[in-house]
Amino acid sequence: MKTIISTGLMLLALITTTAHAQATGGPAADVGAGQRRAAVCFACHNPDGISKITGTPHLAGQDRAYLEQALRAYRDGRTRQNPTMNAMAGPLSDQDIVNIAAYFSLQARQGGGAAADTCERIRPVGEVAIQAAAPTAAAASAAPAMAAAPRSGEAVYQAACVVCHGAGVAGAPKLGDTAAWAPRLAQGKDTLLQHALQGFKAMPPKGTCADCSEAELRAAVDYLASKAQ
Numbered sequence: 480m481k482t483i484i485s486t487g488l489m490l491l492a493l494i495t496t497t498a499h500a501q502a503t504g505g506p507a508a509d510v511g512a513g514q515r516r517a518a519v520c521f522a523c524h525n526p527d528g529i530s531k532i533t534g535t536p537h538l539a540g541q542d543r544a545y546l547e548q549a550l551r552a553y554r555d556g557r558t559r560q561n562p563t564m565n566a567m568a569g570p571l572s573d574q575d576i577v578n579i580a581a582y583f584s585l586q587a588r589q590g591g592g593a594a595a596d597t598c599e600r601i602r603p604v605g606e607v608a609i610q611a612a613a614p615t616a617a618a619a620s621a622a623p624a625m626a627a628a629p630r631s632g633e634a635v636y637q638a639a640c641v642v643c644h645g646a647g648v649a650g651a652p653k654l655g656d657t658a659a660w661a662p663r664l665a666q667g668k669d670t671l672l673q674h675a676l677q678g679f680k681a682m683p684p685k686g687t688c689a690d691c692s693e694a695e696l697r698a699a700v701d702y703l704a705s706k707a708q
Contacts, residue, residue, distance in 0.1 A: 506577055508543075510585060513578030519567060520579070522642035522687040528586040532689045540588030546580035566649035566681030629694050632702030639688035640699060649681035652707075660707030671700045 514526075520538075524530050528539030538546065552558035553568035554576070571579070636644070636654070643651040652659035663671060675696045678684040685691055691699075 506574055508577045508581030509574075510578065510582050513575075513580070513582030516571075516575050517579045517582055519642060519646070519648045520583075522639065523563075523683075524583075528583045529589045532687065537589055538583040539586035541584055543580045543584035546583055547576050550576045550580060562678075563649070563681050563683050569649075629692060629698065632695075632698035632700070635688060635691060635695050635699040636702050639686055639691065640703070642687070643682070644703065651682065654703060655706045657707050660704070664704055664707065668697075668700055668704060671704070672697050675700060 523532055523535050524538050528541075529537050549559065550568050550571060553561065553564040554571055556565045556569070559565075568576075630638075641654075643649065644654050647653045647656075652663060672693075674682070675686060676684065676693065685696065688696070688699075
């Protein structure tokens with residue numbers, strides 16, 4: 480069954496991209512190549528095109544022509560100006576843009592589509608909720624506050640930094656590249672932390688870790704620095 484569905488989706492993608500190419504006179508899209516080339520986008524926009532970062536737009540199900548136009552505008556650096564997007568789109572070829580736009584346009588929109596409509600129609604009228612009794616004031620005051628432990632620098636790197644610093648995207652110094660990190664480390668870790676907090680060149684504020692605390696970002700800076708020494 481899964482094979483049939485997968486084959487059907489591939490055929491649908493081929494038909495859609497071919498029809499678009501015929502209608503616009505542009506090159507046909509390679510959705511698979513688009514997915515591979517879009518890997519640098521996943522840190523902010525996610526592989527399914529549904530971003531989990533506040534303020535970052537969802538790309539899933541967007542009109543393909545619109546996505547192509549937006550990427551070209553970011554690539555030229557004048558029509559749309561955003562340091563991160565300009566740096567990301569700068570190296571893209573026309574075919575890359577066509578492929579990436581096709582890939583994201585075929586992803587399912589958040590909360591939309593037939594599946595979501597079906598779920599809404601079969602949603603039960605009511606639900607039984609069993610709620611535990613609220614703790615007494617004495618019990619609440621006696622219970623110690625359990626704060627989540629901050630993530631380690633390596634954990635933050637693997638979750639949020641590896642996409643750019645693992646591959647050197649948009650000029651980001653790679654993990655362990657001593658020569659690339661030397662002039663940056665010479666500025667001091669406090670400066671690097673401020674860059675991480677406030678953003679620097681193509682790197683947005685907090686990189687792609689919008690929920691990172693200052694302590695967690697400092698740990699990530701320490702981790703990156705330790706690998707470059």
